[in-house]
Amino acid sequence: MDWFFILEKAILIIILFSLTLFIAMYETYMERKVAAFLQDRVGPDRAGPFGILQPLADGGKMFFKEDFIPNSSEKWLFILGPGIAMFTALMTSAVIPWGTELHLFGRTISLQVADVNIGVLYIMGFVSIGVYGIMIGGWSSNNKYSLMGAIRASSQMISYELAMGLSLIAIVMMSGSLSLKDIAAQQSGSLMGIEGFHWNVFLQPLGFLIFLTCAFAETNRAPFDLPECESELIGGYHTEYTSMKLGFFLFAEYVNMFISSTLIATIYFGGYNFPGLHYLPGNWQALAGTAVLFLKILFFIFFYMWVRWTLPRFRYDQLMHLGWKVLIPLAVLNMLLTGAWMTWF
């Protein structure tokens, strides 16, 4: 057993874990500031300069609230629900390539926790079991509104998973690999003479739009936030939750948002590649790649918020119509077009 290998993976996992939680924490701050900006307000500005300590204050408040478990709930499932939601949100980051390779102390360190050869399917797997946290939490609360929210969430996520998987198939067909490392590395080629600009979004524009829409639906973000639609369902699946259990559900949404932004950046926007990356020497290449990847991720997180505070919520039948009758046929068409293009050109 190579102890250095285990050590470097452990360090990478710890860095990723804390980074994910840190970003999710400051996403809440960013969301408030973006909402305030779009609505011509100031937003939180009391805790620290520019309200920069606001997430800490929010977290502290969450911890000190009474941790209440309803009498008529299924106690263990009620506790399990938020745990599953958080677990599935955090697990997905394991297969994402965060950069090329670092060369330190005579060792080559890959900036990816696990290069499994089924990376894309691994992500689809965790996306598909992510619904259990919401379903179990909503059902075990023994509350009508929670149950409605849980059922909405599960049917929405199952519906949009299909179109998401079909749009990813086109990417897999083009790259010939299910490994996210290969998919990211293949985008370093040149497009129209610009090196490092061979991004999938230019080759798969329709697939990208389908994936983006489905990502919004999978993370239960507006305009698809029907599972927690407050005007009809009070709070949706987390109506009965308080304290840090509620915090886990809300936090899982922000972690999911970060991870799906990462996926969009990695699969469609070149991952760590950018024009001019290959001019940089050795380790700087890996570090600059990671920095650029995080810039892309930040842009997509901002895009999520931009959409949330711009578009009104869909009606439930519109949501189902869009998923089944528009996105799935479009995704199949995209797949056929990709196949035809690959056969003839």
Place this chain on the structure above:
Amino acid sequence: MIEILFYVLSFVSIVTGLMVVFAKSPIHSVLSLIVTFFAIAGQYILLNAQFLAIVHIIVYAGAIMVLFLFVLMLLNLNKEAEPNKDIAMKLAGVISASLLMVTLTGALHGSVVPEATLAVNTSNGLVKNLGQVLFKDFVVPFEISSLLFLAAMAGAVLLGKKHPSQITDSEIQKI
């Protein structure tokens, strides 16, 4: 290491499998079945069949069991709502289960336990090899099974559709 994992996964799958049968609440049965599927997926990974493992999770744990759970939550079955089964139903259940057990013991009794086949071709379950096997060696059975799926889907749509005489005027206006 692998042996310990094998025993842990086997233990988990057997215990949760028993819980599927013995749990009073149908929701608990379904949740234990999901854990069983994860334990079996773990066994696939031990056999180096990563693709099978993840497809097993996506299809069974991610899609089929969600639908099971979905239906059970909508029906909200609990102990009071459980219908009283009469004696004939119980008898039929016991007899059919016993017949299944007789068949299984008969089948397993005569069979020769093969030696551990781990060493034959451990990379068989990887995506590339599986694709070769499915689309080259077994392409006809594969296509026939997909045709069967299509037929089943068409049948389900036909069953789910209302007969034209049952559609009311207000529904026609909606369409």
